[in-house]
Amino acid sequence: MQNFTFHNPTRILFGAGQIGGLSREIPQGARVLLTYGGGSIKANGVYDQVRRALEGFDIIEFGGIEPNPLFETLMKGVELARREEVDFLLAVGGGSVLDGTKFMAAAIPWQGGNEWDIVHRRMPPKTALPLGAVLTLPATGSESNSYAVITRAATKEKMSFGSPLLFPRFSVLDPETTFSLPSRQVANGVVDAFAHVAEQYLTYPAGAPLQDRFAEGILRTLVEEGPRTLAEPRDYDARANVMWCATAALNGFIGAGVPQDWATHAIGHELTALHGLDHAQTLAIILPNLLWVQRVPKREKLLQFAERVWDIREGTEGSRIEKGIIATRAFFEAMGSPTHLSAYAVGEDRFGEIVERLQARRALPLGERRDITEEKVLEILALAR
Numbered sequence: 001m002q003n004f005t006f007h008n009p010t011r012i013l014f015g016a017g018q019i020g021g022l023s024r025e026i027p028q029g030a031r032v033l034l035t036y037g038g039g040s041i042k043a044n045g046v047y048d049q050v051r052r053a054l055e056g057f058d059i060i061e062f063g064g065i066e067p068n069p070l071f072e073t074l075m076k077g078v079e080l081a082r083r084e085e086v087d088f089l090l091a092v093g094g095g096s097v098l099d100g101t102k103f104m105a106a107a108i109p110w111q112g113g114n115e116w117d118i119v120h121r122r123m124p125p126k127t128a129l130p131l132g133a134v135l136t137l138p139a140t141g142s143e144s145n146s147y148a149v150i151t152r153a154a155t156k157e158k159m160s161f162g163s164p165l166l167f168p169r170f171s172v173l174d175p176e177t178t179f180s181l182p183s184r185q186v187a188n189g190v191v192d193a194f195a196h197v198a199e200q201y202l203t204y205p206a207g208a209p210l211q212d213r214f215a216e217g218i219l220r221t222l223v224e225e226g227p228r229t230l231a232e233p234r235d236y237d238a239r240a241n242v243m244w245c246a247t248a249a250l251n252g253f254i255g256a257g258v259p260q261d262w263a264t265h266a267i268g269h270e271l272t273a274l275h276g277l278d279h280a281q282t283l284a285i286i287l288p289n290l291l292w293v294q295r296v297p298k299r300e301k302l303l304q305f306a307e308r309v310w311d312i313r314e315g316t317e318g319s320r321i322e323k324g325i326i327a328t329r330a331f332f333e334a335m336g337s338p339t340h341l342s343a344y345a346v347g348e349d350r351f352g353e354i355v356e357r358l359q360a361r362r363a364l365p366l367g368e369r370r371d372i373t374e375e376k377v378l379e380i381l382a383l384a385r
């Protein structure tokens with residue numbers, strides 16, 4: 001096992017009714033900036049619950065954070081927060097609202113010049129405003145990690161950054177807030193969480209059986225509970241299990257001490273930036289093809305995955321690996337997430353641009369062994385047609 005430092009300071013308040021306890025989590029007398037997205041929280045009653053729970057606090061609102069949050073939008077929130085001298089940020093929504101709020105937390109007190117440098121040049125913030133979250137879409141793990149992914153419209157760049165200062169102080173995870181999710185977002189959440197586990201588990205053996213078994217437990221739970229949430233949107237237990245899986249998939253726990261890949265995400269972010277696909281839609285397309293192209297270097301873990309996640313024990317090594325990948329693709333499709341680029345009208349003529357952009361940012365080669373070269377990215381994209 002590799003050396004690691006594990007520290008996850010986010011306090012999780014899990015379960016129905018937990019929004020009611022918000023006021024205990026925010027310092028008395030704080031001036032709170034309540035951030036949200038395009039209005040789903042007003043339609044499903046979450047906004048009203050939050051406002052009720054925060055009676056007596058000074059609340060300033062910043063709505064309109066879009067999916068794949070834009071630097072340009074967020075800077076308006078930064079200016080508002082500076083003007084209003086807010087000292088606590090409360091993000092209410094999905095990963096985009098949480099990520100956007102993390103950026104704002106770093107940008108509001110930033111004195112290092114252009115705020116885009118925090119993302120683009122990964123200049124570490126020296127200080128950040130405290131933030132909390134009410135999560136309404138289980139997917140990204142942003143509710144319990146220190147990362148954010150921000151897009152700049154002007155340059156079509158979608159980039160991740162992080163800082164230990166950006167862990168939410170607390171996150172409220174009430175599965176009932178997810179009852180109103182459209183099926184496309186349910187699928188997105190399950191696929192994203194599945195891919196987060198895959199990025200940290202489907203690499204090479206690192207003598208870390210506990211991390212492996214946690215990872216396999218998350219994957220098996222997603223495979224069981226994901227379809228239940230689609231079939232029965234108000235099944236509380238299914239919602240709760242998917243929600244907890246998504247947090248566990250990217251709160252640092254299963255990734256401690258093991259090699260990590262993240263090539264599927266790197267390629268996927270370019271597809272979102274250039275062609276507007278949802279984050280998880282890109283993962284459903286890239287992951288099965290990347291696993292196929294990388295089936296030799298990932299051989300041992302793919303065999304373990306086939307056996308322990310999909311119960312595939314018969315046949316040659318090659319056929320077990322192939323069946324595990326086919327089962328993964330079929331699961332994404334069954335959740336309603338297409339696994340081919342043709343579903344989104346992204347043609348072959350656009351593949352070169354994706355590779356050029358990865359090259360320009362010196363991101364290649366990718367993968368846990370840095371062996372996913374330009375040629376392999378093109379091969380993965382060609383298989384994904």
Ligand code: NZQ
Nearest residue numbers: 037038039040067068094095096136140142147149180181
């Ligand atoms: O904007 P509103 O009106 O709130 O609607 C949202 C949005 O349209 C809607 N929604 C959210 N909760 C809802 C709901 N609709 C009905 N009922 C609810 N309870 O869902 C739509 C998508 O929301 P979004 O926040 O964009 O989705 P998600 O949580 O999948 O976040 C995706 C973003 O997270 C980034 C992605 O790149 C993308 O920008 N990621 C962040 C990561 C992190 N911080 O660690 C890691 C991930 O790999 C990912 O890259």
Ligand code: ZN
Nearest residue numbers: 140192196265
């Ligand atoms: Zn993701």
